Amino acid sequence: MLSIKNLHASIDGKEILRGINLEIKAGEVHAIMGPNGSGKSTLSAVLAGREEYEVTEGEVIFNGKNLLELAPEDRAREGVFLAFQYPVEIPGVSNINFLKTALNEIRAYKGLPPMEAKDFLALVKEKQKLVELDGKLANRSVNEGFSGGEKKRNEIFQMAMLSPKLAILDETDSGLDIDALRIVAGGVNTLKSKENATIVITHYQRLLDYIIPDMVHILYKGQIVKSGPKELALELEEKGYDFIKEEIGA
Amino acid sequence: MRAVILSLSKYLCSSIEGSFNMETITKINTTEKLINAFESSKNSLFGDLELREQAIESFSKQGIPNRKHEEYKYVNVELLLKRDFAISTATTVTAEQMANVQMLKDAFVVVIENGNFSKNLSSIASLPKGINIQNIAEATGNAAFQKHYAKYADVNNDAFIAMNTAFTSGGVFIHIEKNTVIEKPIHILHVSSAAENAIINPRNLMVVEENAQAKIVESFATVASAGKVFNNALTEIFIGANANLQHYKIQDENEAGMLLNTTQAYQEKQSVFSTNNFTLSGLFVRNNLNIVLDDEFIETHLNGLYLTRGNQVVDNHTLVDHRKPNCNSNELYKGIIEDKSAATFNGKIFVRKDAQKTNAFQSNKNILLSDDGTINTKPQLEIYADDVKCSHGTSTGKLDEDKIFYLRARGLSETSAKKLLMHAFASEVVENIKIEELRDYVEEKITGRFA
Structure with missing residues (x-):
């Protein structure tokens, strides 16, 4: 589904990603862990299409398409979803109105007619339940005045509404209490299928108790320095990131 | 700013080179021309001739x-008035053109056609008790007219107040009697169309007596017109004790329309006045809004x-003039500036020495969409009392x-993301419209604008 080869990216002339290689197949969950400043968020930003990052080398193929050539909206329409680490507040734009526009633009891209209002509302109701999002929040302005936990749940709610092929969760666990973490993880797990894949970016192992990864990758100084099964996350938690530094002789 | 002024000027006159001398000559020409016009028409105009003569004297100064x-x-x-403008009262609006500028189905409609009250086009036949709507030119014998007319707009304060007071040939007088509540909005539709370049001077007086309530909408439209229209419209508003007036102005002139719109309001004890101004198009729109x-x-x-675009x-x-203690004023102006257009916000708040415990807030926010657009924003607070809460803020970005990125990352195109954000920016002002039909109309106009 996703194939990243030798990806280099920089911002303001400073190189952050220095040759990332990653293969993800449909149905898989991959965790990317790494210390602060290792390039985790840059990777998600580059995949989603943030324009301030400059890709200097390498390629990203998503379901046969060159992802890096697509505008951010076309990546979303192709099925890439980024759950933001810091969801943006947009006063004056209602959550529902925004999602309806998003959903219908994605449908138009696929040559489908706009969704019937009745079907849309039924979908909203169903997906709200999944992340235990209050109906009132769905009708409010996008993320405005939401608590940290509500914002993260709103991200997963949007993901459920748009049913992407590839979901990238960028530190979705940061700042979440254990109850919110369970709800968010429960939502992600329910949405998992053989057809879609998930990238979980996190600093801590705890989230991976709830979302079980098929593979764990350790990102350090812009490169994946070690990959392994889910046990790698536990090892990392136990020994700390220093063991990586020692292991790779950094 | 200079670049914008120049481009506007170019549109209106072939050259402004040697501007200083030319401006001086123009000043003599335009002003003198109007003074001469006054001499020949003054005896045919309604009301107090002495007041008009004071006005023309002040105008000439x-x-x-x-x-x-x-x-x-x-x-x-x-410079806008440099071309061959004449004071005009010609009436040339067609029924078809009228149909295009209606906006409320459920309202008492008053039509001001090229600055004059049109009885035929207005629909005010069956008014409820306690409300009087009539041609201002025929209201001179009315006691409320005599008590309030020209009492708030001072001819010595502004040349356009003086011009309007000297030249006006019509407009509407609205009188809401004490304790009267009028649920249905009153819509004053200013519609203009001129064969030759014309200055028109409609004059309205709204008197909302003690404990009365009303909603008044003023809209301005220039329909297809061979000549340019400069509309020097003036509305005086009196709001009595405990009265409540919702006032709306929808300015949707055509691309060549010029509007100088003065609103002079005076409020008595415990009254509530909310005024909402929407400028949607027009070559030149200047609003002077003064509230005492x-x-x-x-x-x-x-x-x-x-x-603007x-x-x-x-x-x-x-201008909000707090003269007495314990009053609240709250001001929010927002603008979206496109292309080479230019907008100015100049918000003055006076808090006089006696006006203790005043709360006065002002905010002006702008979005500049192009590198060639201009916004001038100038908040001015003059506070002479010592126990007040006042604030002002302005932002342009x-x-x-x-x-935009967040919305695009969910599948919205860049255009629809921007559209949604502009709509959201405007909605903070639009949601203050309490007349549903009018709110829908303005919403639709804004949606169409960013489509």
Whole structure:
């Protein structure tokens, strides 16, 4: 589904990603862990299409398409979803109105007619339940005045509404209490299928108790320095990131 | 700013080179021409001739302001009026054109056609008890007219107040009697169309007596017109004790329309006045909104939205004059500036020495969508009392890139993301419209604008 080869990216002339290689197949969950400043968020930003990052080398193929050539909206329409680490507040734009526009633009891209209002509302109701999002929040302005936990749940709610092929969760666990973490993880797990894949970016192992990864990758100084099964996350938690530094002789 | 002024000027006259000398000559020409016109028409105009003569005298002293005038420094009105303009009262609006500018189905509609009250086009046949709507030119015998007419708009304060007072040939007088509540909105539709370049001077007087309530909408439209219309419209508003007036102005002139719109309001004890100004198009729109709070426990809300593009110039000057203690005023003006257009917001708040415990808030926010657009924003607070809460804030920026990206990352195109954000920006002002039909109309206009 996703194939990243030798990806280099920089911002303001400073190189952050220095040759990332990653293969993800449909149905898989991959965790990317790494210390602060290792390039985790840059990777998600580059995949989603943030324009301030400059890709200097390498390629990203998503379901046969060159992802890096697509505008951010076309990546979303192709099925890439980024759950933001810091969801943006947009006063004056209602959550529902925004999602309806998003959903219908994605449908138009696929040559489908706009969704019937009745079907849309039924979908909203169903997906709200999944992340235990209050109906009132769905009708409010996008993320405005939401608590940290509500914002993260709103991200997963949007993901459920748009049913992407590839979901990238960028530190979705940061700042979440254990109850919110369970709800968010429960939502992600329910949405998992053989057809879609998930990238979980996190600093801590705890989230991976709830979302079980098929593979764990350790990102350090812009490169994946070690990959392994889910046990790698536990090892990392136990020994700390220093063991990586020692292991790779950094 | 200079670049914008020049481009606007170019549109209106072939050259402004040697501007100083030319401006001086123009000033003599335009002002003198109007004074001569007054001499020949003064005996055919309604009302108190002495008042008109005072007005023309004051007008001749002030002259049509140019950019050396502090209050008019951002746009040279004199240049706008440089062409062959004449005071006009011709009536040439067709029924078909009228149909295009209606906006409320459920309202008492008053039509001001080229500055004059049109009985035929208005629909005010069956008015409820306690309300009087009539041609201002025929209201001179009315006691409320005599008590309030020209009592608030001072001819010595502004050349356009003087011009209007000297030349007006009509407009509407609305009188809401004591304790009368009028649920249905009153819509004053100013519609203009001229065969030749014309200055028109409609004059309205609204008197909302003690404990009365009303909703009044004023809209301005120039329909297909061979000549340019400069509409010097003036509305005086009196709001009595405990009265409540919702006032709306929808300015949707055509691309060549020029509007100088003065609103002079006077509030008595415990009254509530909310005025909402929407400028949607027009080559030149200047709003002078002056409100006097002359007793205690008064509440005043001023909301404004201006959407400018092309070579448009929109200039909002507001003055809130707190004269007595314990009053609240709240002002929010927002603008979206596109292309080479230019907008000005000049918001003055006076808190006089006696006006203790005043709460006065003002905010002006702008989005500048192009590198060639201009916004001048100038909050002015003059506070002479020592126990008050006053604040003002202003911001000008581009659309937030983080918000655009967030929306695009969910599948919205860049265009629809921007559209949604502009709509959201405007909605803070639009949601103050309490007449549903009018709110829908403005919403639709804004949606169409950013489509």
